[in-house]
Structure formats: C-alpha cells, structure tokens
Amino acid sequence: MSLDPDQLPRRFAALTTTHVADACLRAGVPVRCAPAELRPVVAGGRMAGRVLPTRHVGSVDIFLEAIDRAAPGDVLVVDNAGRTDEACVGDLVVLEARAAGLAGLVVWGLHRDTVDIRAVGLPVFSLGATPTGPQRLDPRPADAVTSAQVGRWTVGPEDVALADEDGVLFLPGERVGELFDLAESIRDTERRQADRIRSGEPLRAQVGFGAYLAGRAENPALTFREHLRAVGGAIEE
Structure with missing residues (x-):
C-alpha cells in the first residue's frame, strides 16, 4: 500500500x-x-x-x-x-x-x-x-x-x-495515495466553485457553458466532459 x-x-x-x-x-x-x-x-x-x-x-x-x-x-x-x-x-x-x-x-x-x-x-x-x-x-x-x-x-x-x-x-x-491526492484536488476545486456560486457567479459562467454550446455547434462530437477538462472544471469528475 x-x-x-x-x-x-x-x-x-x-x-x-x-x-x-x-x-x-x-x-x-x-x-x-x-x-x-x-x-x-x-x-x-x-x-x-x-x-x-x-x-x-x-x-x-x-x-x-x-x-x-x-x-x-x-x-x-x-x-x-x-x-x-x-x-x-x-x-x-x-x-x-x-x-x-x-x-x-x-x-x-x-x-x-x-x-x-x-x-x-x-x-x-x-x-x-x-x-x-x-x-x-x-x-x-x-x-x-x-x-x-x-x-x-x-x-x-x-x-x-x-x-x-x-x-x-x-x-x-x-494507488490509494495517488487517488487521495487527486480527490483532494477535486474537492478543493468544487469548494471554490460552490463559494463562487454563493457569491453570485453562476456555475454556467464559471465553466464557460456558452463557449461549450458554441463549440458543440461547430463540433457535435464535443462532450461537456472534454470541455470541463479544458477549463479545469470538476463537476463530472
């Protein structure tokens, strides 16, 4: 271990x-x-x-x-x-x-x-x-x-x-140490996102949801998960 x-x-x-x-x-x-x-x-x-x-x-x-x-x-x-x-x-x-x-x-x-x-x-x-x-x-x-x-x-x-x-x-x-390190990073990102929502910044704005919709219009194969990885979002992983 x-x-x-x-x-x-x-x-x-x-x-x-x-x-x-x-x-x-x-x-x-x-x-x-x-x-x-x-x-x-x-x-x-x-x-x-x-x-x-x-x-x-x-x-x-x-x-x-x-x-x-x-x-x-x-x-x-x-x-x-x-x-x-x-x-x-x-x-x-x-x-x-x-x-x-x-x-x-x-x-x-x-x-x-x-x-x-x-x-x-x-x-x-x-x-x-x-x-x-x-x-x-x-x-x-x-x-x-x-x-x-x-x-x-x-x-x-x-x-x-x-x-x-x-x-x-x-x-x-x-793999526990590695997975805990990743989990702590995900937790911290989600906490920052939650604080920003409470402060009045919608999650849609934080993750560039409009840009994702525009990108998907150009490339229907683009997934939201791929977009989140590009912008550093953590809500799906």
Missing part, C-alpha cells in the same frame, strides 16, 4: 467517497462501488481501512478467525452472497470487531441486533436486517479468508474499503 494504513482514516476524514470515485475516473482506475442497496446501519458512519475478507458459510467462526489475524484499522468485509433470507452478522461479532480495533464492517448480506449494533457505534454497512440467523452449514471454500465478493466486485487484503453516507467504494491499495 502506497499510503501508511495509519494515515487512511486521517486523509479520508476530509474527503467523501464521491471525491474519491471522481478521482478514480480521472486516473483511469475502475470505480468499484458496492451496490447502492448497501447502507449504513449507524447513521453518519464512515470508515477507511484495509479489506479483511471473509466468505460466510453459516457459522460465526469464520469471522473470529479473520478478526484473530486482523490488524487495527482493518475493515471486515463479509461475503454472504447478497442473501436476504438470513442474517449473518449480529452484535457480538460487531463488538468483537470493535474490541480488536477494526474500523468497521461491510456486509454483503443482512445483519440483525440492529439496536445493539447502533449502541456499539462501530460503522456497519449492510443490505438490511432480519431477525433470523443462518440455519445451514455449508462447506468452507478454499478462499474463505482471502477474498470476498461484494456485488460484482471481488476484493482482498490488497484492497482498501472506504465508506460514508454515499456508499462503499473499494480501491487498489497501491
């Missing part, structure tokens, strides 16, 4: 997943967003940390095994195949994760014990809640603690998970 793991939460504290997703676009890095249905259990929850992957097969021992080998600040990523017929994580797992110094949990599935999880306060993102736990015990796959699937994305310890109220985003660990 090009960024010290201890710096992750500090750098991300002044950013949003939106800024970082735009940075991925600008850097040509795949934007690996978890499906929008994955939402925070604790309002306002946000986290940043190395992915600690687990594939759930019906028993809590897989989580204890992963936590036992975790480093402080890791994010437990639970792959329960997006199932909505059972909860795979409850308050005891969340408590154990907090005691081990983890940054939070991403659950590709359901949780239970919502009131108790909120009382713990550790950030948890899941597909929702149901009262029942698993009534199965499936064979353990070979990659049970080395990779996890979240939506269409497969992630592992070489990845970083970021999460806030806009959702969950996965980054390649070796």
Whole structure:
C-alpha cells in the first residue's frame, strides 16, 4: 500500500467517497462501488481501512478467525452472497470487531441486533436486517479468508474499503495515495466553485457553458466532459 494504513482514516476524514470515485475516473482506475442497496446501519458512519475478507458459510467462526489475524484499522468485509433470507452478522461479532480495533464492517448480506449494533457505534454497512440467523452449514471454500465478493466486485487484503453516507467504494491499495491526492484536488476545486456560486457567479459562467454550446455547434462530437477538462472544471469528475 502506497499510503501508511495509519494515515487512511486521517486523509479520508476530509474527503467523501464521491471525491474519491471522481478521482478514480480521472486516473483511469475502475470505480468499484458496492451496490447502492448497501447502507449504513449507524447513521453518519464512515470508515477507511484495509479489506479483511471473509466468505460466510453459516457459522460465526469464520469471522473470529479473520478478526484473530486482523490488524487495527482493518475493515471486515463479509461475503454472504447478497442473501436476504438470513442474517449473518449480529452484535457480538460487531463488538468483537470493535474490541480488536477494526474500523468497521461491510456486509454483503443482512445483519440483525440492529439496536445493539447502533449502541456499539462501530460503522456497519449492510443490505438490511432480519431477525433470523443462518440455519445451514455449508462447506468452507478454499478462499474463505482471502477474498470476498461484494456485488460484482471481488476484493482482498490488497484492497482498501472506504465508506460514508454515499456508499462503499473499494480501491487498489497501491494507488490509494495517488487517488487521495487527486480527490483532494477535486474537492478543493468544487469548494471554490460552490463559494463562487454563493457569491453570485453562476456555475454556467464559471465553466464557460456558452463557449461549450458554441463549440458543440461547430463540433457535435464535443462532450461537456472534454470541455470541463479544458477549463479545469470538476463537476463530472
């Protein structure tokens, strides 16, 4: 990882997943967003940390095994195949994760014990809640603690998970420093644009929208994104 793991939460504290997703676009890095249905259990929850992957097969021992080998600040990523017929994580797992110094949990599935999880306060993102736990015990796959699937994305310890109220985003660990630098630049540009709007200068004027329309009239293939890159706008990336 090009960024010290201890710096992750500090750098991300002044950013949003939106800024970082735009940075991925600008850097040509795949934007690996978890499906929008994955939402925070604790309002306002946000986290940043190395992915600690687990594939759930019906028993809590897989989580204890992963936590036992975790480093402080890791994010437990639970792959329960997006199932909505059972909860795979409850308050005891969340408590154990907090005691081990983890940054939070991403659950590709359901949780239970919502009131108790909120009382713990550790950030948890899941597909929702149901009262029942698993009534199965499936064979353990070979990659049970080395990779996890979240939506269409497969992630592992070489990845970083970021999460806030806009959702969950996965980054390649070796690109985190570069992407955070870009995200900070995008954030600063957007803040300046917002201040100018509040001061009475429309965004259309700031980005030369009239010039874009004139340019498009001459060259119908001209896209607004190309125009923004030329003038230094940041609203689309």
